[in-house]
Amino acid sequence: MEPILEVRNLTKIYEGGVLANHQINFSVEEGEIHALVGENGAGKSTLMKMLYGMESVTSGQIFVRGKEVTFHSSKDAIAEGIGMVHQHFMLVDSLTGAENMMLGVEGTCFFTDRKGDIKKTQEIAAQYNFEIDAERRVRDMSVGMKQKLEILKILYRGAKILILDEPTAVLTPQETEELFERLKELKEKGMTIIFISHKLKEVKQISDRITILKGGRTGGTYRTADVTEEEISRLMVGRVISFDYDKQKLKPEKELLRVEDLYYKDKFQVMKLGGVSFTLRDKEILGVAGVDGNGQSELISVITAEFRANRGKVYLKGKDVTNASIGEIRAEGLSYIPEDRMLNGCAAPMSVEENMIVSNIDSFANKAKMVNFRKVKEHSLHLIQEFNVKTASEKQPIKSLSGGNIQKAIVAREFSAGSDVLILDQPTRGVDVGAISFIHSKILEMRGEGNGILLVSADLNELISLSDRILVMHKGKIVACLDNTKEKVSEEELGLYMLGIKTQEGVSA
Ligand SMILES: Nc1ncnc2c1ncn2[C@@H]1O[C@H](COP(=O)(O)OP(=O)(O)OP(=O)(O)O)[C@@H](O)[C@H]1O
Ligand SMILES: [Mg+2]
Known part of the structure; x- marks a missing residue:
């Protein structure tokens, strides 16, 4: 059988020269749950963003149902039936569930038919057995509900291939169980799911096959039933933890x-x-x-x-x-690592270096409030090394780091504040x-x-x-x-x- 999705020799070099994906080959069968695992910065999100048309491809090919495709934006990917839920949610906080559902869908007139939008959202939610409150504003929703809304959003746009980037990282064990039930139902309906997670127990529980990424390269694809958690961990990291x-x-x-x-x-x-x-x-x-x-x-x-x-x-x-x-x-x-790293933990557009000192900037300034930049640089380089933060340089905007590396940078800052x-x-x-x-x-x-x-x-x-x-x-x-x-x-x-x-x-x- 022809794979529903296949990539050949896919390579991604970011501006600034970071080689995030190198000659990746992998394929996904229709109707399977395919897990993608690898260390922080291994290139998982990058690979998925290329499949979703959000990042350009440096070289290599993508095939959907045997046909080569070129994506210029996520609209093109959606047209091919590919939808993605990101590691950091993309919902509009001040809008309701229904408004977020309809946002950007062609043919809908935004806000003109509020009642109709709510009804439609409730229908889709019922169709897929997802419990959400269509009238509640996103900022008042639990993370679990936001997640369901994100998934419904892509289903509503006609996705048949669902890419979920670390969907369970923000969920409680109970919510994870519930999500897995829904994913199994989607699989029975014929959907194909690509699932990223660092939790190997979950990967074992939910996936049919596993592809491993290591330092931007593939470490092979395995049938889930054939590998133990220890083996996956060894393939990913090179040692058992x-x-x-x-x-x-x-x-x-x-x-x-x-x-x-x-x-x-x-x-x-x-x-x-x-x-x-x-x-x-x-x-x-x-x-x-x-x-x-x-x-x-x-x-x-x-x-x-x-x-x-x-x-x-x-x-x-x-x-x-x-x-x-x-x-x-x-x-x-008192030092504090907040739950939501993008909202309260860091200043996204600022550099890694600046983010590493924001909560104790006074200790880098003299009496006249002049910041000693050499000291700032020394301090941040030291933390980057000690906490093994993968970044091209201390001047990179923190938002361009992989999710796990952003977290490591925040942990480094808070643990070093004395x-x-x-x-x-x-x-x-x-x-x-x-x-x-x-x-x-x-x-x-x-x-x-x-x-x-x-x-x-x-x-x-x-x-x-x-x-x-x-x-x-x-x-x-x-x-x-x-x-x-x-x-x-x-x-x-x-x-x-x-x-x-x-x-x-x-x-x-
Ligand atoms: N916009 C960008 N600009 C420059 N470099 C980037 C950008 N996005 C990601 N990178 C780099 O590409 C590499 C791969 O990152 P990616 O986000 O794909 O990793 P990941 O496997 O998803 O990691 P995590 O488990 O931490 O989410 C990292 O070294 C990261 O710093
Ligand atoms: Mg990622």
Whole structure:
């Protein structure tokens, strides 16, 4: 059978000379789920952007159903039935689900038939069994819903080949399961899916075949059933990586961050935090678990003063910082890695170098506020090397780095700021296995040096392998505080608390 999609000797050299794809050959069969894996910067997104007409091809050929195609824009790719959901969402935040659905579709008159658009969106959602709220604005949607909207958008445009660039990186385990159910249904309807992920367990679970990319070249295509997770990891990275850390026992001595009876209501007057209290001490990693939407992100947003608390207090090293500005809080010695790296983590058009100093620029300036550029350069080059950030130079705009490398640059900045309290919200989202183990070792190093780390993660494995204690949030309250030092907490037990099936009596954290 002829493959539905095939590329021959595809090469991409970016402006500035970065060789991102080198002579790639690979093909996708109709109706299969084909996984694409490889380290950060291996060239996965680049390859997919060429197939979607978003990046020009330097040399080589693309065939759709045996016919050679040349794409000048994604419109051309859509005309061939190819649709893509990007690693960083492309929705318009201020518009509703229905408005985003219709945006850019030929033949629709934008905003003229609101009711009709909503109805149409609801019909398509029902047809594919995707639950979305067509009338809600995108900025008020959960990531899971945004993702579904992105997929529906390309289905509505007639895509038969769906390219999903790290769709699960931003999803909770429950949302991932749901997405996989939908993907299997799409496959049964005859759709072809290309799926990028760093999570090999998922790749094993969902794909029929796997293509490996390594340093911009193909490392071959395998039938999923024929390779183990270890083998895939070895093919990708060249070594096997384990997440079983030998953590030394430490005794905390002082309080670093204390949250007292925190309440927060969102703009719809929904109670998101209903009396949260806990203490983070030195030399400790305090994990926060919870099904997405149970108050974890609001808790972080209130502590870091993005949202104002309705009641309660936040103390940083004994000082009341409730509702202070993020600048003031940082100056008191708090570092913060936000969940959404493109929105709050970095200044996209600025260089890697500038991004590496933005949160502590004062330490690079003299009394007259003059920035010492030589020092800035030295510092950023050092971090690029230490954190293995793949970039052509420190002057590259950060947005031209691969997703995982942007995350590594942000982690490098926050870990080098000299703070003794770190708030890490999904710190390893979208980074490859090698970089995860590196970031984990850095987190443990920070703990060993006496810092306190508040770690929010949707990855239960990550929480269990790093945390000293794990707080579980359910419906805006802490329902359990589990000691993870003597014996590891099990995922099943965490799950029971996360779903509200179990609660601890008189939780004290
Ligand atoms: N617009 C661009 N300009 C210059 N270089 C770029 C651009 N986009 C990507 N690159 C470079 O091309 C290489 C491949 O990047 P790509 O985004 O394809 O990697 P990836 O495999 O998707 O990685 P990740 O897992 O981190 O998302 C990287 O070295 C990256 O810095
Ligand atoms: Mg990518």
